[in-house]
Amino acid sequence: MVQTTSYAATGAFSGLVLDYIEQAPALAGFYHRPPTLAAFAEQIAEKKSHYDAASRQRLVAALRAQYESLPPASVPQAVQANLDLLARDTTFTVTTGHQLALFTGPLYFVYKIISAVKLCRELKTTYPDYDFVPVYWLASEDHDFAEINHFQLFGKRYEWQAEQTGGPVGRLPLAGLEAQVLSQLPAEMPASFLAAYREAATLGEATLRLVNALFGELGLVGLDADRPELKQALVPVLEREILHQASNQAVQATNARLEAAGYRPQVYSRPLNLFFLTEEGQRERLEPDAAGADCVQIMLRGTGKCHTQQDLLALARQTPELFSPNVVLRPVYQELLLPNLCYIGGGAEVAYWGQLKEVFALNEVPYPLVLLRNSALYLSRANASKLRKLGLSALDMFKPLPELKKQVGAALGQEEVSLSEAQMQLKAAFDQVAALAQRLDPTLVRTVAAEAQKAAAAVAGLEKRLGKAAEAKHETAYTQLSALKDKLFPDGGLQERTDNVLSVLINNPAFFEQLLAAFEPLALEFTVLEED
Template sequence: MSGDYISYSETNYFSNLILDYLNQKKEVTPFYNRFPSAENFEAQIAEKRSFFETSGNDVRKTLVEVLKRQYSGINSSEATQKNIDLLALDNTFTITTGHQLNLFTGPLYFLYKIVSAVNLAKELQEKYPGNNFVPVYWMATEDHDFEEISFFNLHGKKFNWNPPASDYDGGAVGELPTEGLQDILDLFSAETGNSQNAKQLQDWFEKAYLEHDNLADATRYLANRLFEKYGLVILDANNRELKKFFVPYMKEELLEKSSFQKVTPTAEALEKAGYDIQVNPREINLFYMEKGLRERIIEKDGKYFVHDQNISWSKEELLDLLNNESEKFSPNVLLRPLYQEVILPNLCYIGGGGELAYWLELKDYFDRSKVPFPILLLRNSVLLQTQKQDLKRQKLGISLPELFLKPHELINRKVRKISNIDIDFSIQKDHLVQQFQEMYELAEKTDKSFLGAVKAQEVKQLKGLENLEKRLLKAQKRKLEDEVSRITSLQAELFPNGGLQERHHNFSEFYLEYGEDLIPMLIENLKPLELKFDILSV
């Protein structure tokens, strides 16, 4: 196997905000605490240790107890059990990534997120041996957008889960019963065949989804089987005992709209700096949650309501419910990061570009809440290609950055390059503009009313040259049809539906080929702090 890389900017798939963050542009520095370098973790460790010294002992004890209960139904590795026990110690810290409960892990980058966390924990363990570092996968069990997680793609086919109606429709997806998945397994088995790797995938699917009652337990089983040898700890934070530690922050949110007060100016500042806003805060960024229901809480004239529901409270009733049944309150996308950092001794959050974009809105809110803001790290991104595909790219004379161009841009560039005639009329256009400049000067001296006519003629003739250039290019494409076809075919293989492979393919597509070598190969080659887009030829 061989590896190469390009910069994130060369991929043309990442926002200006993320690129400027990676380049440590001064416009972005107000929106984060520390940049992700190995040296900066020393100060982050000290800050997080100080925060946990006040209330951390109770949090750590409860966290370990909750995790042991959540793992009681599955066979976890010695490495994972050890890491759970280590979380009770005040010199243990976490490296966290999170993801939705996508069916059969969903897109390929699910693996890359966790590999990034595993590898960063390992790297920090070597650099700071006096501490312990535990990789954590935070399951987004409280999300309620079922449509986003109900499918995965394999061999160009979409495997879609359509469960029977249940009492959990519209509620937290982690509680969704795993009904209706035998049909998916049957289709999946027919598609993957009878190879040893296929049978392993089918066994994982069956044990995860047919032998567990809900989506949270099924996802925990599957993620554990994939990463248990690396000591990954999987947390479902939809837990009453853990949410008790978050009650003071939720109370402030309900009474003072604290996140709205701090995130709104930050979002405006980001927008003023020229960046797109990922998430706009609501006045209250909490949901009310019960069986089959997760809806936002609204305050009006001193009373509190659940959106689109016949549920309401006075302020006193709501605070009493919060104190006694904290599990009925669910943080949204802007409050979840704070909840995570309150209950975990966390140093770093690893996410995709969209995730980091909304984290960058939260720095001032964390400061107000007196909670350390974690280091933000862009997860590893990877393009996996076969040696044969890489050889085809080289024979076509396509550089790695060119491979990431839009298809029409790449084809036009390569057709111009390999054509035996020059289809670039830039010189002719420049010459034409120069000729018309002389005509402008003549009209200026004789009759200025002719300036408009001269301009119209210039535009017409330039347009004619452009059309001629396009027609010649089109003719050359026909003449070089075989070359164009091979370029198009290669890009279609590596960029499904014109997008990044990691956002479309499921890991099973590559496990069928590489089996148990797939994850160790990623562990060996991905370096999270190097901040580059990897291209691996396997």
């Protein structure tokens, strides 16, 4: 069973995201085209005129080399077919991306990918002369290991403490993962999850193997862009950034406009939006040195190492793989490499892409359509049955718990306890006494007021005790309701931001097929999905 509701009704999305969904005029200047089916016609034409044959050849060659590193039998025919399609100038991509979260991390990792797969199918139906390939961009150069080294499964946290951190996470060897995580997992774990990590040498390879095992049959192509041959495309961007630091100026100007329109910028831009990959395997920020404009300092754990602009330019031209774009320039790198039409991301990504339109213009790269990924609340058969026994629908669960208790109580015939009428009558009586005291002995007015306050407090206390007595008659139902609310909204947030896909997949192997049937990416509605 599938239901939908508005994103606004969930209470879980920012004002900017809600305004973007509604295409509010205040946001029009921060994005290129609205994410509608009709807008793809112009996007196809624009991308086709800017994406040359050399770029396509470089991409396909790198992808083939990447997949040749995997066992041939593990690469589905659907992936091979899409690699062949990408060599044609009539093929375009729909891209989503995410950090290399252990075992895919929260559910929204999966929701991003299913959204991209489903959108490609819809585009093929509408634009049959073209082909569309879903791409998952592996954020292999990210270095925030603490964000990805854990996941939650059946209420238990699994965490990996790697021996080496601070560099690109995609390059991390998997030492310690077997003992700390893999050997601790439940016996019913799908073999594909375990094999992806046990047979890989690095976290990047393991993530590629896992998404290939999970989504390869759907044609998903993974791309790890931490490759020297692909970094060649980044040279003009590196030159512009090192010489002019233009991206920061563009973002700062955009941020001022966003704030003037009442929105808060999502990401922070730096004077130089680049990292440097050191010989020691670290990813360190490049920052202008205070000593002079012609010197750029590489921060290495509190020590300073200086390169002139000319030194950096020479490195950028000869070995661009030593440079890594940050959150401001990474999207530009992505769009340089891919024949991409649309980026699918979560609310935070939709927000920060709105800061980048002028950065794309500076680098003469077409700005893609930006689409909010599908979000969902999933109910197992057991949880759906509990809801019905409580007389609730899935959409009811977005209400606050006190409101839900009242609704359940009403359905169970609980008498509503309210002594507000008694309080009003009590106040009226004491008002009369106070008036009498004012006429006879004004010094007693304060005494009357004190007694009135005590009486009101006593009635309020009785109301509370009577309310608890009424609730006690249906305590079991309220306990079940509270437990269900916590299950579906862990820590008060959306399920998709905490639960791992294995919490569903182990009991429901058809989960991905159900998501594909339920998701309508361009409808821009929140999905509530009950297990078939």
